[in-house]
Amino acid sequence: MHELPPSVGIELTRTSLQEYWLGRLSQHVLDSYAGVPLAKFPEDLRTYEHLIWLARPDVVIEIGTYGGGGALWLRDRLRTLATYGHISRPHVISVDLDLSQASALLARADPRYAEEITLVEADILDPALPARVEDLMPARTRCLVIEDSAHVYDTTWAALAGFAAFVPEGGFFVVEDGCVDVEEMRPAEDWPRGVLPAVRDWLRTPEGEDFTVRRDLELYGISCHPEGFLQRRPKAGG
Numbered sequence: 001m002h003e004l005p006p007s008v009g010i011e012l013t014r015t016s017l018q019e020y021w022l023g024r025l026s027q028h029v030l031d032s033y034a035g036v037p038l039a040k041f042p043e044d045l046r047t048y049e050h051l052i053w054l055a056r057p058d059v060v061i062e063i064g065t066y067g068g069g070g071a072l073w074l075r076d077r078l079r080t081l082a083t084y085g086h087i088s089r090p091h092v093i094s095v096d097l098d099l100s101q102a103s104a105l106l107a108r109a110d111p112r113y114a115e116e117i118t119l120v121e122a123d124i125l126d127p128a129l130p131a132r133v134e135d136l137m138p139a140r141t142r143c144l145v146i147e148d149s150a151h152v153y154d155t156t157w158a159a160l161a162g163f164a165a166f167v168p169e170g171g172f173f174v175v176e177d178g179c180v181d182v183e184e185m186r187p188a189e190d191w192p193r194g195v196l197p198a199v200r201d202w203l204r205t206p207e208g209e210d211f212t213v214r215r216d217l218e219l220y221g222i223s224c225h226p227e228g229f230l231q232r233r234p235k236a237g238g
């Protein structure tokens with residue numbers, strides 16, 4: 001039997017929003033999907049459902065697998081798209097420095113996971129990684145890309161520079177956990193920093209100028225990804 005995360009209590013007249021946020025933050029790293037660790041807020045998962053419906057990606061590329069719950073949840077959302085006839089085959093490609101834990105946990109939840117989830121053991125800082133991932137997909141595959149690795153400047157930049165090209169017009173690139181750079185959202189001094197500076201710098205590059213920051217997609221008032229929902233603009237006349 002897997003355990004549910006501890007509940008977060010709230011008293012409307014007493015609990016400050018910051019206390020509530022910090023409670024939710026501690027909770028989300030103990031959450032799971034189908035018994036597999038999944039460190040995402042339910043509100044952000046709902047936003048992903050909207051992005052997947054809007055963009056109808058064939059493949060989700062997730063950078064940062066951790067326990068594998070994100071990959072499994074995303075695969076299951078793509079299965080829904082396939083059931084409705086919008087894509088032919090669900091496929092999630094998930095990258096991490098160490099996949100030993102994720103592969104065991106995924107196999108326990110779904111012994112046939114590898115038919116639709118490809119785990120790639122690699123460092124996002126490796127310049128050969130985008131080509132390696134490209135080889136796993138047919139040409140012109142429409143991807144949703146999610147950067148959820150170390151949440152520092154260099155890894156965020158490497159993910160954007162290496163993987164933005166996989167996002168089609170109107171498609172999304174989500175940079176998770178920009179909350180590390182918002183003082184009021186930080187729970188501890190030893191948290192990493194550098195996500196938002198990397199996103200802002202990259203958006204000023206010629207490649208980045210094709211993307212717009214969709215702050216309206218922080219739909220539910222609470223999100224770990226401020227300034228993180230990036231959408232590639234449709235080409236003029238497109």
Ligand SMILES: C[S@@+](CC[C@H](N)C(=O)[O-])C[C@H]1O[C@@H](n2cnc3c(N)ncnc32)[C@H](O)[C@@H]1O
Binds near residue numbers: 037062070125
């Ligand atoms: C926040 S967790 C990912 C959570 C997961 N996406 C989920 O939704 O449950 C971050 C993961 O990124 C991985 N990571 C850290 N630095 C990395 C790097 N340079 N390249 C690839 N993965 C990295 C860590 O090993 C860790 O498993």
